[in-house]
Amino acid sequence: MEDIFRIPRLALTVSFLILGFAALASICLGATKIPILNIFEFMWDSFFTSGVNSSLSEIEKTIIMEWRLPRFVLGALVGASLSVAGSGFQGVFRNPLADPFLLGSAAGAGLGATLVIVTDLNVSFLFLGSVQFGAFLGALVAVIAAAIISSSSGRTTASLLLSGVAVAAFLTACQTYLMQRNFVSIQEIYGWLIGRLLTSGWGEVLIILPYFVFCFSIIFMYGRELDLLRMSEDESKALGGSPLQAKIVVISCASLMTAVAVSVSGLIAFVGLVIPHVVRLAVGASYRIIIPLSAIIGAAFLSSADTFARSAVAPAELPIGVITAFIGAPFFVLILKLSKGTI
Amino acid sequence: MKKLFVELNLLISLIFLGLTLSFPTFLAIAAANNRPERIVSISPSLTEILFAIGAGQQVVAVDNISNYPPDAPTSPLSAMEPNMEAIATFEPDLVVLSYDIGGLVKGLNTIGINTILLPAALNFEEILNQIIELGQVTGNLDQARELVEEMNTEMTSLISMRKSKVRMSVYHEIDENYYSPSTNSFIGSIYRLLNLHNIADQADKDGVGYPKLSPEYILSSNPGMIILPGKTPEYVAKLKNRPGWSAIDAVKQERFLIIDPDIGSRWGPRIVAFAKAVVARSDLDEN
């Protein structure tokens, strides 16, 4: 019998190819026209030989190495984080429509981060910086609130979704109020609400990377527990799972991931919902496969969306949240339609 | 050559502007002989104009953001979400506003309060138009004409000062989202008048006025001056540290202009001060 939980080779290869193309596109496209061959030559030189006899100007080199490359990596990490968090939430809530955005955890993270910034609190905790810790607490509180409200009204998909939307709306309102009171410019609020990738250099990448690696590893390891949770909780216990522990760990890690992603990107909608579904439709429903593939496809999706945002109307830019929602919202409707009766 | 012609045209029209004063613009509801004595302004820009044309005595209340001139009678009235009832409690005989939000004008007119709606100006000429219009409506036409003439003269001299200079490129940074005013916004139109190349123009193909620029485009277009409304020295330090930005001329020569964000976002008489600051900064090392 073949190994049923190994990620299918074909799917893995295709996913990495897509991510590779996304990387190439994001390095080659942008507001500045730089000949692609020269870029290749430069990349080759800087990675494999120490020679710097490139035909690119200093500015062009900086654009590639300090703007396009980190922005690709940041987009990939944010996309992977949101997708993995989304699959985690879907597993824990046994609900295909759970996602960081719809559950209110993204909004909670935003509010937490803003509160810390506005009040200038110092609440750093263990390895977490103040802003990340605030965002993490906010995300956690939001998810738990949504879960409690929904369980008091019947634990159905609809009730979870509605309570998530209510929590998100409430928290976003608090957030907008706080930002307005503190004279943050309208553009900043708007940019935050719609989601954007802000980078200059590798700073943001370095913030998000350790959290991503940590949380991804944990959630990946709990993939088997999430598979058990697809049974009833009692069955999962009888089979040797620890559903309560799994729920706590996965919700915490997914919240942390969301929190850190949101603290650099604002509210990017639908990635966490759409990507796990695409993976599920394409390769199967085991979380041990969904989680790693969601990470790769999520990374490719968001970084491609960003490349599009940067180059479609160059030298102007589109906010990336507009693109993800533009693709995500119809997809969301499609899922609702396809799963008629089952959720 | 065509551009030069357009600008020359603009210049000439500006000079004649103050003299001819024949604009068939918005129709004032208030009769000219019926001088309003209880004016409420819920537009910070229009408040500045009212006080500059000597109508300050007639103003009984201004909105919560109108902070200039300092002796303007600030009230809790919201400029963003104006409330008709709150406005009515001041028993105004004229309400001056820039945004007709939620049918405000119609509502005020129904309860017998005159209004004048002057939306955000898109260029210098429109600012002057609005000044004259407010002069007419409030019965301060002479002072309004004086003000317009004075602004016109100053602007004309600034324009002619800049005309012979190198066409420096500028980048106006609102925040780290890289939204920036193009010539289709009134602040951007000032850069145009001053013979400055605003890098946001190229990104505003749809004419929205505030395009979001790609950061690498800012880098590669190498602006000679960066305008930073209301930014702190820490913000500037951070800006200089953005990768590659040390290669930008403006950063190399430290040619930043930190201006009062109110001056840079209101279409009032102080726009001349803004223009002056821009010219002063851009002339720094140019000879």
Next chain:
Amino acid sequence: MQVAAEKLSVNFGKKSILKGLSFRIPSGSFVALLGPNGSGKSTLLKAVAGFINFTGCLYVNSARSRGLTTEKKLFSYVPQNLSQPAGMTLCEYVMLGRTSHSNWFLGEREKDYAAVANALDALKLSSSSNQLVTTLSGGEMQRATLARALAQEATCLLLDEPTASMDFARVIEVINILDELRSRYKFTVVMATHDINSLSRYADFGLVLKDGSSLYSGKFSAIMNRDFLENLYDTKIECVKNKKGYPLFFATADNL
């Protein structure tokens, strides 16, 4: 696996569901857990499984226990409503039984696949191993849960009315398989049920609850009489014997 209880009670808030049950189930029994609706059968199964808290003592193989899960005992629990997760294949479903055998980091190995293959084979499900569980029939689904229990190497099976929604033929088929597996693998079966007649050939131990108290525990044959059942279900019951001499019971409407 031998299971015993002494004064086992379960309370939900102020409401007491199980009131001081005492019983001793010999290893390898086929236990029929009987009682009218709401008598506490499901609760007892959950308490033994360790899903809910109880007071009193539970003994598993003579050792004091807080329920089967807490000691990581190998047992299988089959709820009334079987979960049929969307997108899960039968093979994956049965493989879940290997959770406590396989390595957290390395995942499943040869022997786990062998165990799953054997289990599927034992229940004649090999040919549908790649089918989605959502496409299986009720009978196949019951066999799938048994295959999972086999793969798990469970020594005890707790079944909550497994035959409630099955047709005649399926009921006998499933109980028959269950009994066969029990004698082959020597596990203890505890089955909450109302279906006395189908069980009469197989069950050897009866555990009878009424209103949360234990009415009887002991040999199953002893409860197969009219008086006992009339008292248990508070209704008139008719008894006929089939050709082989097994008694069959029917509720009659005479008392209405």
